[in-house]
Amino acid sequence: MGHVENESAENYLETILILSKKLPAVRSVDVAVELDFKKSSVSVAMKHLREKGYITVSDAGFLSLTESGRKIATMVYERHDLLSSWLIKLGVTPEIAINDACRIEHVISTESFEAIKNHVF
Numbered sequence: 001m002g003h004v005e006n007e008s009a010e011n012y013l014e015t016i017l018i019l020s021k022k023l024p025a026v027r028s029v030d031v032a033v034e035l036d037f038k039k040s041s042v043s044v045a046m047k048h049l050r051e052k053g054y055i056t057v058s059d060a061g062f063l064s065l066t067e068s069g070r071k072i073a074t075m076v077y078e079r080h081d082l083l084s085s086w087l088i089k090l091g092v093t094p095e096i097a098i099n100d101a102c103r104i105e106h107v108i109s110t111e112s113f114e115a116i117k118n119h120v121f
Contacts, residue, residue, distance in 0.1 A: 007106035010076045011035070012045050013054060016063055017073035025062040079105040079113055086120050 015034055019026045032042040046063065049055045054069030065073055080101050087097035108116075 008045065009049060009052075009054070010072060010106055012042075012049060013065065013069050013073035014076040014080065016055065016065055017070065017077055020065070025060075027061050027063060031063070076105055079108070082113075082117060082120070083108075086116065089120075 012031065012035075015031050016026055019030050019034060023030060028042045028046050029039055031037075031046075032039045035042070046055065046057065049069065050057055053066055054072065056064045056066060058064070083104050084094075084097045084101035087100060088094055092100070
């Protein structure tokens with residue numbers, strides 16, 4: 001599976017996935033609050049994600065991941081989770097581990113990630 005053209009799209013999809021676990025319905029404003037972004041930037045991003053077929057938006061403005069959107073979000077979320085717990089195991093403080101995992105998850109190749117996953121867990 002190819003990478004989404006930019007990491008912000010991956011971030012948005014991952015955020016929608018995370019929010020959908022804790023909220024009955026996810027809207028653009030929830031994403032904006034969670035990421036601390038301007039609502040206008042999030043609206044533009046959601047339009048792009050919808051055009052690419054990663055999300056659907058209901059008439060009421062509720063966001064849902066499509067199958068392809070969910071696949072990417074789940075992959076990014078799994079990377080984030082695994083990388084941050086691995087760094088914490090290595091003795092990195094949780095806050096730094098989480099921040100670093102956020103950056104690494106978007107640039108690491110599938111091959112390297114699989115190697116870490118198989119070695120560590």
